[in-house]
Amino acid sequence: MLSNGNHDSIYNKMSCTHTNADSTSWWRVNLKDTYEISTVIITNRADCCHERLQGAEIRIGDSTDVSKNDICGTITSTAPGSVHTICCNGLKGRYVNVVLPGKSQYLTLCEVEVFGVPTPECKRKPNEVNVALQGTAEQSSLYHDAGIASHAIDGNHDSIYNKMSCTHTNADSTSWWRVNLKDTYEISTVTITNRADCCHERLQGAEIRIGDSPDVSKNDM
Template identity: 45%
Template sequence: MAIRVIVFLTLFTGLCIADTKETGNLAFGAIAVQSTTYPQSGAQNAVDGNRNSIFSRQSCSATNAEKDPWWRADLLEVYKITRVSITNRGDGFAERINGAQIRIGSCLENNGNNNDLAATVESIPLGETQTFAFKPITGRYVNIFIPGRTEHLTLCEVEVFADNYTPSYTCVLTQRNLAIGARAVQSTTYQLTVAKNAIDGNKNSIFNLGSCSATNWDKDPWWRVDLLEVYEVTRVSITNRGDGFVERINGAQIRIGNSLENNGNNNELAATVASIPLGETRTFAFKPIKGRFVNIFIPGRNEHLTLCEVEVFAD
């Protein structure tokens, strides 16, 4: 199977380069996230344009050893993707990549790991780069996902190519999460659970895995994202903590506007959260509200305001 893929690839890329205007590597400079981060092995290391495969050189991403680890690149636009190259670690543990799936699409259900299966990695020799070619798959997100076992997912470089530059703008306009790349602050910060964990593109809801924001036990705690420009916001999605304390989000208000009076918490009330089940994402839709700031605000009690992800859309 692997040999067949490689033969196909050789023919395919030959034709491809000759006949079409191929994109450059779309992953270079993309926004990368992963299920968890092993020390000094951030997701961005796999899209830094450097194939160095010696782990200590800090050009490889790695998750902790965990069940079903994943990594994702957000290309920011939708492309017809035809090839993905993966550079494996070169100084040991070559087998950790075995069975990794390449998944492509525009949905973030199950963190994008339910998108179309483009290819499965059988194995990649130590430090080598292997290219997987397939019929074009339309998508904005490229996931590398190891299902079914506990593993460190390590990627020294991931490169993504499409046949030609044909972003689908309608799709982008309806689906772009405005909170990605924005700035987040909160009333206070509980230990290391900074405000930006709620806009890191990762819906992981296990508190200790570092992708949730939390305030201290504040009176009237709040969290705010600055979208940097004014949008007509129509939807906000909130992912609740998944390992307990499900009720802490109850009564949270979504407020949107351009004022920073009372830290933005006096802006227009868009919706109030009755409750969100453990670890789940709920979307609140409303008539368009113009604003640059989106606040999540719990008035009237002392609480830890905990947010595993906040997504903001202007349809």
């Protein structure tokens, strides 16, 4: 019942959340798009237990794993019904998380307000072309001949693996795929089509890196 516009901080008034005493208790809101977040305002419980919110981290990012998102701020002191304004200075993300890390504690929030603006939409210029089509592709390993690296730049958007238009590595310690564009380009947009028949979650957390190094870890995200 967060983000419902009701700032009542009495738990029995049905406007607060309450987790179990999890080893890491957390709450998050999916904004359904990426925003530049300026401010997060949190209203604490007033009738009891205000100290439970102490040490809570506000994390913002695009990962559903709350621990992998960036910390915007931490609540360092509390009082009954205290209102905490956290400045996030344009930190970008789809998920806003409130996390009590590393301790068994209930998490109760009586209102969370998130202020921000949508990130500018990525748009291609009229004269831009898909330069990947003329490149050569490689990947960290090959799971099966049906998943060769060049399938990702064949112009075929079919997302069913058995249709022979997807790539597939082994479960490498760091799996990667890359395309050599054969020249240096200013890249405006990268569009990736995920697998549709199964396993879509495997792509979660993938980083898109661009640069001149054949070592994928040394290129910029």
